Amino acid sequence: MSEALQGACALxxxxxxxxxxxxxNGEGASPSRSxxxxxxxxxxRPAQPPASQDALWGAVASMMLGxxxxxxxxxxxxxxxxxxxxxxxxxEGLTGQAVTATATVALITSLLVVTLTRRIDRRVVxxxxxxxxxxxxxxxxxxxxxxxxxxxxxxxxxxxGGFWTMSAATVMRLVPEGLVPRALSILFSGVSxxxxxxxxxxxxVGDSAGWRAVFLMAAGLGVLALVVQFATxxxxxxxxxxxxxxxxxxxxxxxxxxxxxxxxxxxxxxxxFFTYIRPFLETVTGVGVSTMSAILLGFGIANLLxxxxxxxxxxxxxxxxxxxxxxxxxxxxxxxxxxxxxxFADTVLIALWGLAFGAVPVAWTAWITRAVPxxxxxxxxxxxxxxxxxxxxxxxxxxxxxxxxxxxxxxIAAGLVLLLAVLPILAGVRARQVAVAA
Numbered sequence: 200m201s202e203a204l205q206g207a208c209a210l211x212x213x214x215x216x217x218x219x220x221x222x223x224n225g226e227g228a229s230p231s232r233s234x235x236x237x238x239x240x241x242x243x244r245p246a247q248p249p250a251s252q253d254a255l256w257g258a259v260a261s262m263m264l265g266x267x268x269x270x271x272x273x274x275x276x277x278x279x280x281x282x283x284x285x286x287x288x289x290x291e292g293l294t295g296q297a298v299t300a301t302a303t304v305a306l307i308t309s310l311l312v313v314t315l316t317r318r319i320d321r322r323v324v325x326x327x328x329x330x331x332x333x334x335x336x337x338x339x340x341x342x343x344x345x346x347x348x349x350x351x352x353x354x355x356x357x358x359x360g361g362f363w364t365m366s367a368a369t370v371m372r373l374v375p376e377g378l379v380p381r382a383l384s385i386l387f388s389g390v391s392x393x394x395x396x397x398x399x400x401x402x403x404v405g406d407s408a409g410w411r412a413v414f415l416m417a418a419g420l421g422v423l424a425l426v427v428q429f430a431t432x433x434x435x436x437x438x439x440x441x442x443x444x445x446x447x448x449x450x451x452x453x454x455x456x457x458x459x460x461x462x463x464x465x466x467x468x469x470x471x472f473f474t475y476i477r478p479f480l481e482t483v484t485g486v487g488v489s490t491m492s493a494i495l496l497g498f499g500i501a502n503l504l505x506x507x508x509x510x511x512x513x514x515x516x517x518x519x520x521x522x523x524x525x526x527x528x529x530x531x532x533x534x535x536x537x538x539x540x541x542x543f544a545d546t547v548l549i550a551l552w553g554l555a556f557g558a559v560p561v562a563w564t565a566w567i568t569r570a571v572p573x574x575x576x577x578x579x580x581x582x583x584x585x586x587x588x589x590x591x592x593x594x595x596x597x598x599x600x601x602x603x604x605x606x607x608x609x610x611i612a613a614g615l616v617l618l619l620a621v622l623p624i625l626a627g628v629r630a631r632q633v634a635v636a637a
Contacts, residue, residue: 257431258373259382262366264424265325266389268332269359271397272417273301278401278495279410280477286410289345291478292598297345297352298474299598302590304356305363309583310446312361321369321435324361329425331358336418340411356587363583372435391506395499399492402477406488449571449578457627458570459581462563463589464620465525469556470593471600471613472532476549479535479606484545494546498553505557512558513565520562522624525617527555532614536607566628 276283276298284294316324331354338351366386374382405413450456476498480491512520531552538544567578597609 255373257427258433259370259385261424261427261431262325262370262373263385263389264420264427265329265332265362266366266386267393268329268417268420268424269355269362270390270393271400271420272332272336272355272414273359274393274397275401275413275417277473278398278477278491279405279413280475281481282405282410283348287342287345287348290602291475292600292602293345294348295474295594295598295601297349298470298594299591300349301352301356301359302470302587302594304353305360306356306584306587306591308357308360309364309580309587312364316361317437319437321365321372321437322432325365325369325432326425326428328358328362329421329428331355332362333418333421333425336414336421340414340418360583360587364580369435373433391503394502395496398476398495398499402488402492402495406492446581450581452571454627455570455578455581457623458563458566459585461521461620461623461628462582462585463592464616464623465559465563466586466589467593467596468525468532468613468615468617468620469528469559470590471597471609471616472528472552472593474594475597475601475606475609478601479610480545483540483606484542485540486542490542494549497546497550501550501553502557505554505559506561507557508554509558509561513562517562517565517569518624518628520558521566521628522621524555524559524562525620525624528552529614529617529621531555532610532617536610536614 276295280291280294284291287294312324335351335354335358338354339348342348342351370382370386401410401413404416450459476495477491480486480494486494509520512523531548535545535548538548563582567582571578593613596612600608600612
């Protein structure tokens with residue numbers, strides 16, 4: 200889900216990222232320029248920065264820790280699905296619906312959080328989401344049934360959708376404008392670290408200490424983030440007037456709807472694959488926990504390298520990058536499904552999948568900032584919401600297919616969905632700015 204924001208300001212070419220602090224009203228959707236002067240807020244006091252430079256960068260680091268804790272908790276079920284299902288006495292497909300619950304709630308929260316909290320100090324809101332992260336992991340660690348597991352993951356969805364929606368705008372208020380790119384790179388490094396860390400850590404520690412111990416450790420990460428945030432985040436008054444109608448106005452622009460369909464297909468295919476990667480490695484590839492942890496670590500490292508690959512490719516062709524990555528991933532999914540037990544080949548192919556997907560969030564973030572440069576935050580909110588919808592669809596659909604046809608069926612379906620995503624990208628996704636009437 201959360202990956203869709205990774206690399207948002209990694210490219211110097213993306214000037215709209217630097218415009219945020221001048222044009223946005225804080226977190227969430229920024230008001231449309233067509234709304235008129237009557238909608239513009241009165242002159243506001245500048246953000247209240249921490250008293251010292253150390254406290255300022257400490258606050259940025261605390262936001263990074265929050266992102267790291269949230270994304271780690273989000274990704275853990277991918278490496279723990281089998282023992283969780285066995286312990287709770289349900290199928291892997293049903294257990295995978297916990298991922299669906301997280302993504303569905305994160306989708307709703309990302310759209311509503313700024314409006315619902317528009318009068319509350321941003322520091323208080325962010326601390327509340329960190330508390331939800333801790334409670335969520337504790338509930339999951341103590342879950343005695345699928346229902347209690349899903350309840351814990353619902354709370355994670357609230358924390359994930361809310362914190363992510365507000366994180367970039369908050370970081371922009373913590374540092375001078377010239378330091379915003381550096382601060383955002385620190386924030387997004389939490390995503391990269393979680394991508395490398397979560398799956399292999401969950402697999403390895405879950406095998407030695409049990410999956411519940413892994414979620415207790417994830418709760419500990421949340422406590423660390425909360426303590427640092429409490430100590431370093433300054434008070435930040437809410438800014439502006441968040442409106443849901445701005446999202447609808449952006450979605451109605453030429454080419455945006457088609458792009459969102461493509462985003463949905465790409466992330467649905469990926470998360471069907473990723474949610475059920477452990478059952479595939481166990482039942483099809485036939486590897487043990489140690490080898491599986493190594494394969495997942497390779498996936499995470501390749502995914503991190505893919506973010507840099509995305510920046511390199513975007514300098515040459517945005518549309519080519521948007522189309523080539525799902526095309527490669529779709530082909531890899533079908534090949535993996537057809538190979539059977541081939542540990543070395545599966546290791547290489549899964550790493551290639553991670554490399555390809557690493558470029559996907561960067562590419563789609565670049566696309567939305569270029570397509571709607573006057574409403575980059577509203578466009579970003581749409582991307583977050585659509586990605587969470589896709590995660591829910593991928594986990595839910597993958598669970599149904601897994602219970603009918605196993606992990607191989609899931610990988611075939613994921614590959615076909617990714618290949619299907621290439622069609623709207625080539626047919627209707629615009630790689631240039633959409634002209635908007637003043």
